[in-house]
Amino acid sequence: MTAVPEGIDTPEIMIDRNVLERNVERMAAAVRSKGLQLRPHVKTHKVPEIAALQLAAGAVGLTVATIGEAEVFVEHGAEDIFIAYPLWVGPRQAARLRRLSSRARVAVGTDSSEAASTLGASLADAAGHIEVLIEIDSGHHRSGVSPTRALEVARAAERAGLRVAGVFTFPGHSYAPGMPIRAAEQEQQALDEASRLLAASGFDVSRASGGSTPTAFLTGTASATEVRPGVYVFGDAQQLELERCTMEDIALTIAATVVSRHEGDQFTPRRIILDSGSKTMGSDRPAWATGYGRLMDHPEARITALSEHHATVVWPDESDLPALGERVRVIPNHVCLAMNLVDDVAVLSNGEVVDRWRVAARGKNK
Numbered sequence: 001m002t003a004v005p006e007g008i009d010t011p012e013i014m015i016d017r018n019v020l021e022r023n024v025e026r027m028a029a030a031v032r033s034k035g036l037q038l039r040p041h042v043k044t045h046k047v048p049e050i051a052a053l054q055l056a057a058g059a060v061g062l063t064v065a066t067i068g069e070a071e072v073f074v075e076h077g078a079e080d081i082f083i084a085y086p087l088w089v090g091p092r093q094a095a096r097l098r099r100l101s102s103r104a105r106v107a108v109g110t111d112s113s114e115a116a117s118t119l120g121a122s123l124a125d126a127a128g129h130i131e132v133l134i135e136i137d138s139g140h141h142r143s144g145v146s147p148t149r150a151l152e153v154a155r156a157a158e159r160a161g162l163r164v165a166g167v168f169t170f171p172g173h174s175y176a177p178g179m180p181i182r183a184a185e186q187e188q189q190a191l192d193e194a195s196r197l198l199a200a201s202g203f204d205v206s207r208a209s210g211g212s213t214p215t216a217f218l219t220g221t222a223s224a225t226e227v228r229p230g231v232y233v234f235g236d237a238q239q240l241e242l243e244r245c246t247m248e249d250i251a252l253t254i255a256a257t258v259v260s261r262h263e264g265d266q267f268t269p270r271r272i273i274l275d276s277g278s279k280t281m282g283s284d285r286p287a288w289a290t291g292y293g294r295l296m297d298h299p300e301a302r303i304t305a306l307s308e309h310h311a312t313v314v315w316p317d318e319s320d321l322p323a324l325g326e327r328v329r330v331i332p333n334h335v336c337l338a339m340n341l342v343d344d345v346a347v348l349s350n351g352e353v354v355d356r357w358r359v360a361a362r363g364k365n366k
């Protein structure tokens with residue numbers, strides 16, 4: 001068991017730099033060995049220092065969710081940015097995109113003829129400086145068009161003066177038990193069909209972008225050219241339950257203190273209360289998840305409820321309850337939410353605090 005360092009006040013997000021670097025290198029090597037390019041999604045961590053590690057390991061560029069995130073990472077030296085989101089761009093957003101495109105290669109997503117036309121009109125004479133990727137629905141059924149409608153959107157983008165660079169998808173339905181393999185297959189089918197339709201009509205499909213953390217190691221090279229995983233840098237409780245990582249791969253934990261303990265009775269469970277509530281951990285809990293997170297050193301325990309500043313942890317009968325004041329390491333369900341809740345994080349190496357990193361893109365939601 002690794003103790004929470006003395007210099008940490010709870011609740012506090014801690015990043016194990018040694019594990020982080022290993023995760024970064026492993027994904028980069030795996031993607032490179034398949035002949036794919038890696039464009040990690042940095043909305044997960046929002047930290048320029050981590051993006052620098054990813055780029056140094058061979059990432060061809062970065063993926064972001066918003067113009068604001070793009071601005072932060074370009075300001076910190078990123079030269080190739082993909083805003084993987086079906087943007088609706090008015091005059092103010094267009095002005096920001098024009099400024100970005102003067103400093104970096106910029107691509108954006110779209111999934112409708114109307115959005116593509118509006119984007120081109122808003123960018124005016126700068127339209128040709130921005131690349132566009134058509135978002136394809138590969139089974140997640142969120143945003144994106146069916147592969148058969150990709151050509152319709154691409155033609156609208158072309159008429160609007162935009163440069164169509166290819167297609168992308170997010171196999172988000174891979175975030176469920178038993179789904180990663182099937183989602184990866186559907187991703188490949190969707191990218192392949194959409195790419196073929198565009199190429200047959202004269203479009204130069206230079207990019208077919210896919211991949212999520214659950215499917216990144218499964219994405220096929222026959223259709224995709226790049227993958228965009230994000231959570232892999234840290235791991236989280238969802239990835240543990242999906243068996244897409246192990247405890248040894250967890251680089252982010254939340255230091256928390258036991259502030260209340262109860263042996264339980266016939267009416268109430270045996271439990272402890274931690275000082276890491278939803279304002280630290282986020283409150284994401286998929287229907288299939290067994291709790292709101294895990295404890296790094298007590299995997300049999302389950303976080304069964306969250307309040308703003310309380311986490312209720314049901315404790316197994318065969319184990320001693322932690323003492324009041326004991327500090328534990330919590331693995332949140334969804335690290336992307338946890339990182340967006342704090343201004344900075346503690347960086348550990350060999351169990352000691354060695355640095356602090358600012359979460360520079362925190363709150364850049366537009």
